[in-house]
Amino acid sequence: MSYATARLPREKVFRDPVHNYIYVQHQVILDLINSREFQRLRRIKQLGTASLIFHGAEHSRFTHSLGVYEVTRRICDNFQRNYPTKTPGDGGWDDNERLTALCAALLHDIGHGPYSHTFEHIFHTDHEAITAEILTSPKTEVNQILRRVSPTFPQEVASVIQKTYPNPQVVQMISSQIDADRMDYLLRDAYFTGTEYGTFDLTRILRVMRPYKDGIAFAMNGMHAVEDYIVSRFQMYQQVYFHPVSRSMEVVLDHLLGRANELYQAGESDESFIPHLLLPFFNHEFDLEDYLNLDDGVLTTYFTHWRQSPDKILADLAHRFLDRKPLKSAIFDEHTQQQLPHLRDMIRSVGFNTEYYTATDNSYDLPYDDAYDPKVTHPLTQIELQEPDGSLHELSTVSDLVNAIRGKFTGDQRFFFPKEMLNPGNDAPEIFQPVFDEFGGYIQNDQLIDQNKSD
Numbered sequence: 001m002s003y004a005t006a007r008l009p010r011e012k013v014f015r016d017p018v019h020n021y022i023y024v025q026h027q028v029i030l031d032l033i034n035s036r037e038f039q040r041l042r043r044i045k046q047l048g049t050a051s052l053i054f055h056g057a058e059h060s061r062f063t064h065s066l067g068v069y070e071v072t073r074r075i076c077d078n079f080q081r082n083y084p085t086k087t088p089g090d091g092g093w094d095d096n097e098r099l100t101a102l103c104a105a106l107l108h109d110i111g112h113g114p115y116s117h118t119f120e121h122i123f124h125t126d127h128e129a130i131t132a133e134i135l136t137s138p139k140t141e142v143n144q145i146l147r148r149v150s151p152t153f154p155q156e157v158a159s160v161i162q163k164t165y166p167n168p169q170v171v172q173m174i175s176s177q178i179d180a181d182r183m184d185y186l187l188r189d190a191y192f193t194g195t196e197y198g199t200f201d202l203t204r205i206l207r208v209m210r211p212y213k214d215g216i217a218f219a220m221n222g223m224h225a226v227e228d229y230i231v232s233r234f235q236m237y238q239q240v241y242f243h244p245v246s247r248s249m250e251v252v253l254d255h256l257l258g259r260a261n262e263l264y265q266a267g268e269s270d271e272s273f274i275p276h277l278l279l280p281f282f283n284h285e286f287d288l289e290d291y292l293n294l295d296d297g298v299l300t301t302y303f304t305h306w307r308q309s310p311d312k313i314l315a316d317l318a319h320r321f322l323d324r325k326p327l328k329s330a331i332f333d334e335h336t337q338q339q340l341p342h343l344r345d346m347i348r349s350v351g352f353n354t355e356y357y358t359a360t361d362n363s364y365d366l367p368y369d370d371a372y373d374p375k376v377t378h379p380l381t382q383i384e385l386q387e388p389d390g391s392l393h394e395l396s397t398v399s400d401l402v403n404a405i406r407g408k409f410t411g412d413q414r415f416f417f418p419k420e421m422l423n424p425g426n427d428a429p430e431i432f433q434p435v436f437d438e439f440g441g442y443i444q445n446d447q448l449i450d451q452n453k454s455d
Contacts, residue, residue: 003028004099004149014066018188022070028149029069029102035141036292037110037134041065043295047189048115049249050240052324054193061109067184072105072173074206075180079169083211091213093169099149101170104160105180107142110134114296118253122261123281125291132158133288140288168215176216177383178205178229186229186236198236200229210386217386220393226383227401234405242363244414248326251359251416256303256317259356263311273309275302313356327357328422329414329446336448340415343448346439347417350432357418363411415448 041062085092111131190198208222280286
């Protein structure tokens with residue numbers, strides 16, 4: 001028996017709060033789970049700073065990756081049982097693709113770094129490119145395991161994640177508008193954040209999935225289950241992924257790492273506070289081993305150390321992040337945007353460095369933005385509904401509900417600033433009180449007021 005076909009004498013199970021049991025039947029899958037690179041995902045939170053808002057959201061990318069594997073395994077079982085290929089090119093499922101799909105599902109997030117989206121923004125890393133490197137580098141345990149299947153197998157698995165694999169059925173299992181990745185993280189994030197509206201009928205969706213020659217479609221009689229999934233995704237983005245306090249803590253984290261980098265680049269870092277495991281990233285000369293040495297715990301250890309930094313800004317930002325002291329924020333639009341320079345001047349006048357204590361962001365451009373919109377220039381994929389005769393209809397053309405919310409995530413633009421500007425506290429110098437009073441006059445119901453209109 002070859003390594004590729006080797007089955008465990010008795011299947012391994014992982015208890016899981018979302019899927020109940022996760023079943024592992026292949027030796028290669030168990031070996032990958034036990035690899036150094038995959039075990040590192042235990043130490044990286046799935047939702048980053050959102051765990052500071054939804055206190056139950058302590059789950060890791062390890063648990064999510066296992067979940068994506070399990071959903072993919074169930075899809076493969078359904079396809080093999082109900083839609084096996086009979087002749088080449090008939091659009092059925094070839095179960096010889098199973099191991100490739102399962103490995104890609106399990107490993108799709110292995111390249112994520114600590115607080116990944118913020119980390120990527122600061123240090124210009126790319127978790128998808130690093131995922132491919134982990135899979136294909138001879139130095140990793142993951143690569144050594146995959147090469148035991150065949151010399152070309154690591155690149156085959158990487159090509160699924162890179163969306164260049166020749167079989168679109170396999171690619172769409174892992175990356176499409178309804179894929180194993182999204183289905184697991186929506187259910188898992190809903191479970192751990194306690195947001196019931198993020199749930200949907202996974203069992204029904206898997207039941208109505210079917211392969212065809214150009215990818216994966218859904219039976220027309222399953223449209224309502226697909227609608228439910230789209231609405232649940234809409235709600236999760238609005239209420240969890242775009243949460244303003246989570247975005248605020250990401251700003252604090254961004255500025256904290258940015259300040260440490262600036263001090264190092266300027267040669268102003270106190271020797272005892274230099275974050276040696278981050279230096280390859282400060283110097284833009286990191287390799288894969290440097291990257292794999294990082295996880296959330298490493299960064300948190302540095303943040304704890306930086307509380308005692310002689311640099312007051314670094315110490316204060318570390319305190320704000322570790323002790324959950326978010327910046328306040330207010331929504332602005334094209335009319336009130338012109339007031340931002342004056343607001344920054346007021347913030348600067350009471351002693352805050354506006355480079356580190358103010359920011360703007362637009363939730364339309366956040367990395368989580370994932371609206372279903374098949375009419376954008378480069379849609380991820382369309383959701384195709386299949387009639388009994390095999391004809392296909394894009395979801396929004398037959399669903400009034402989906403058409404109504406297609407591409408319409410209601411994002412906002414926010415200006416972030418120190419909460420002391422609205423609540424200065426009793427120890428604030430009295431001389432600054434007129435500034436605080438004026439600043440507060442610009443904000444009502446968490447929105448900037450157009451002072452020209454009010455005049």
